[in-house]
Amino acid sequence: MTANALRLPPEQAAHLLGHYRAGVAAKRRRLVLGMVVLAIAVVLAGIGGEVDIPKFLANSHRLPAYVWNLAPPLSWANLGNDIAEWFWNFDGWLLLLGDTLLIAYLGTLLGVGGAFVLCFAASANLERRPWIRFVARRLLEFCRTVPELVFALLFVMAFGLGALPGFLALAIHTMGALGKLFAEVVENIDMKPVEGTIAAGAGRLVSIRFAVLPQVLSNFASYALLRFEINVRSAAVMGFVGAGGIGSDLMVAIRKFYYTDVSAMLIMIIATVMVIDLLTEQLRHRLIGLGDRT
Numbered sequence: 001m002t003a004n005a006l007r008l009p010p011e012q013a014a015h016l017l018g019h020y021r022a023g024v025a026a027k028r029r030r031l032v033l034g035m036v037v038l039a040i041a042v043v044l045a046g047i048g049g050e051v052d053i054p055k056f057l058a059n060s061h062r063l064p065a066y067v068w069n070l071a072p073p074l075s076w077a078n079l080g081n082d083i084a085e086w087f088w089n090f091d092g093w094l095l096l097l098g099d100t101l102l103i104a105y106l107g108t109l110l111g112v113g114g115a116f117v118l119c120f121a122a123s124a125n126l127e128r129r130p131w132i133r134f135v136a137r138r139l140l141e142f143c144r145t146v147p148e149l150v151f152a153l154l155f156v157m158a159f160g161l162g163a164l165p166g167f168l169a170l171a172i173h174t175m176g177a178l179g180k181l182f183a184e185v186v187e188n189i190d191m192k193p194v195e196g197t198i199a200a201g202a203g204r205l206v207s208i209r210f211a212v213l214p215q216v217l218s219n220f221a222s223y224a225l226l227r228f229e230i231n232v233r234s235a236a237v238m239g240f241v242g243a244g245g246i247g248s249d250l251m252v253a254i255r256k257f258y259y260t261d262v263s264a265m266l267i268m269i270i271a272t273v274m275v276i277d278l279l280t281e282q283l284r285h286r287l288i289g290l291g292d293r294t
Contacts, residue, residue, distance in 0.1 A: 155169055
């Protein structure tokens with residue numbers, strides 16, 4: 001009975017089947033057109049970037065050779081001494097790695113503070129004056145649009161080599177990136193508690209303290225921890241332009257082809273980032289209520 005009820009007249013079935021086939025054909029044409037446009041864009045990008053395919057193929061063996069040279073000569077019979085020779089400057093690199101972590105920590109701390117202050121001025125539901133929102137949002141856009149390395153180069157020229165340029169560069173970029181995220185979190189809050197505090201006679205700061213912050217603090221902390229992970233990686237690169245940390249020694253080793261030193265420092269950086277990722281992941285899970293489920 002069900003099969004008979006769902007059976008359509010031949011004319012109607014043919015009409016619907018024709019529409020279906022036309023829709024499938026149109027979708028396939030759009031897909032093919034999109035692939036053609038993508039291929040043309042890739043070719044134009046290659047021409048603009050002066051990509052030389054024959055040269056790339058002729059020198060493609062150099063990358064595996066470089067990676068192979070990063071591996072130190074290790075033997076089971078003398079493994080301890082080989083590893084000790086590989087990490088011959090472990091204490092010095094560890095101090096530089098500590099500087100990198102401090103740069104990332106202080107840059108994140110200052111950037112989070114600036115983002116926290118500006119996000120309320122950039123939120124449309126809390127700030128009713130358009131010109132203040134405009135200024136706050138453009139400032140945050142400027143801070144996150146300019147790469148950290150560009151800021152670091154500018155600060156190296158202004159303050160000289162050291163950790164200060166890297167710390168300031170990370171702080172400014174962190175403020176711009178987190179300011180946008182914080183503002184979006186604030187714009188998604190429930191406004192009823194805010195309206196209630198205002199109706200009770202509370203001012204702007206009191207309303208933010210008791211009606212806004214309880215709704216957004218967990219998200220703020222989660223984004224800040226995630227940004228700290230990113231800044232640890234970025235701080236390791238700051239040394240490439242003289243902005244302190246282990247990146248300075250890493251850049252020297254790369255330029256002078258000290259292969260084993262490069263691999264030793266990379267292993268230390270990777271291990272540090274992995275540990276920080278694991279720790280901050282656990283903290284984020286606890287903040288958003290997933291700690292008891294994992």
